[in-house]
Amino acid sequence: MVTITAAVARRPKEPLTIEALDLAPPRPDEVLVRLTATGVCHTDINYRDQIYEIDLPVVLGHEGAGVVEELGDQVEGLVPGDHVVLGYSTCGRCTLCRSGNPAYCVHVPMLNLQGNRPDGSSAFGGDVRSHFFGQSSFATHAVVPAGNLVVVPPEVPLELLGPLGCGVQTGAGAVLRSLRVPAGAALVVFGAGAVGLSAVMAGAAAGAHPIIVVDRVDARRALAAELGATATVNADQDDPVAAVRDLTGGGADFAIEAVGKPTVLHQAVHSLGAMGVCGLVGGVGPGVKAEFDWQHVQLNGITIRGVIEGDSVSADFVPQLIDLYRRGRLPLEKIVRFYDLADVNTAMADADAGLTVKPVLRIAEGRT
Numbered sequence: 001m002v003t004i005t006a007a008v009a010r011r012p013k014e015p016l017t018i019e020a021l022d023l024a025p026p027r028p029d030e031v032l033v034r035l036t037a038t039g040v041c042h043t044d045i046n047y048r049d050q051i052y053e054i055d056l057p058v059v060l061g062h063e064g065a066g067v068v069e070e071l072g073d074q075v076e077g078l079v080p081g082d083h084v085v086l087g088y089s090t091c092g093r094c095t096l097c098r099s100g101n102p103a104y105c106v107h108v109p110m111l112n113l114q115g116n117r118p119d120g121s122s123a124f125g126g127d128v129r130s131h132f133f134g135q136s137s138f139a140t141h142a143v144v145p146a147g148n149l150v151v152v153p154p155e156v157p158l159e160l161l162g163p164l165g166c167g168v169q170t171g172a173g174a175v176l177r178s179l180r181v182p183a184g185a186a187l188v189v190f191g192a193g194a195v196g197l198s199a200v201m202a203g204a205a206a207g208a209h210p211i212i213v214v215d216r217v218d219a220r221r222a223l224a225a226e227l228g229a230t231a232t233v234n235a236d237q238d239d240p241v242a243a244v245r246d247l248t249g250g251g252a253d254f255a256i257e258a259v260g261k262p263t264v265l266h267q268a269v270h271s272l273g274a275m276g277v278c279g280l281v282g283g284v285g286p287g288v289k290a291e292f293d294w295q296h297v298q299l300n301g302i303t304i305r306g307v308i309e310g311d312s313v314s315a316d317f318v319p320q321l322i323d324l325y326r327r328g329r330l331p332l333e334k335i336v337r338f339y340d341l342a343d344v345n346t347a348m349a350d351a352d353a354g355l356t357v358k359p360v361l362r363i364a365e366g367r368t
């Protein structure tokens with residue numbers, strides 16, 4: 001048993017509270033990780049606010065990076081001291097897992113989104129739920145299923161790598177894995193948050209051209225241009241569909257909807273030219289409907305495709321993303337701003353207000 005510090009979501013839409021909790025030792029297939037940093041994702045905010053439902057109280061956080069501290073009896077292939085990125089939980093046994101599509105594992109909701117282990121137990125022992133996305137990483141330590149961990153090279157700054165486990169993997173994976181955007185393809189990204197900008201960086205690395213970014217916030221469009229966008233559109237000033245069709249000479253080959261709004265999805269679909277593919281990446285609650293012109297989609301052979309976690313197999317894709325980072329193609333430091341764990345509520349507010357693209361909580365003993 002270790003006593004840890006964690007940010008606990010106790011009531012809907014209210015600030016998280018920093019608390020001391022007892023964390024049980026890892027089970028035979030689990031690992032105790034001392035967290036170095038953890039990203040704040042809009043999904044955490046949506047769970048705090050109960051846009052996505054989860055039983056409270058819970059420790060949120062699902063973009064952790066840290067150091068292996070203690071191994072369960074059956075864990076192989078890891079040693080204490082390993083630097084790791086914490087991915088999401090999958091069952092590893094269903095047809096989707098076995099066919100290399102773990103993001104669509106039939107057990108993903110049960111394993112990640114209810115809090116606690118599949119048997120209902122919490123690593124905190126009491127009523128506070130653990131194992132959110134298999135990790136609950138708004139904390140100094142987490143007990144994590146060994147299969148979620150991706151070992152990363154110790155010389156790469158660990159504090160930047162947590163978002164590779166969700167937001168960055170989602171945006172970059174949408175481009176490189178789900179849509180497989182080839183060199184020379186016209187790509188438009190709606191929404192220049194962490195996921196959208198990760199898609200931009202991946203599009204630039206893939207050689208897409210042009211890369212158009214649609215966003216309302218001036219600073220985000222400027223950052224998009226720095227990260228590889230060849231043109232940007234202010235949706236408050238210009239009609240994005242007309243602008244994209246103009247900039248691409250008839251319509252984009254690929255569109256990424258990274259906002260999560262029906263009106264934006266409509267624009268994304270209508271920005272596409274013949275045989276265009278739209279990836280739905282933005283998160284929405286249940287029951288949201290969107291519409292588009294049937295004939296436009298049909299006559300142009302357009303595909304609209306849902307994307308979760310960029311179709312990533314974290315064990316393979318996180319190392320590829322680190323390789324891109326090392327080659328300067330995924331400059332994570334340009335989208336990240338650091339906060340202390342104790343300032344998690346400021347980090348969430350800044351993300352919500354669009355002031356920070358990707359807040360990352362730095363977690364060090366004595367700093368909370």
Ligand SMILES: [Zn+2]
Pocket residue numbers: 090091092093094095096097098102105106107
């Ligand atoms: Zn599965």
Ligand SMILES: [Zn+2]
Pocket residue numbers: 041042043044062166167
């Ligand atoms: Zn996320």
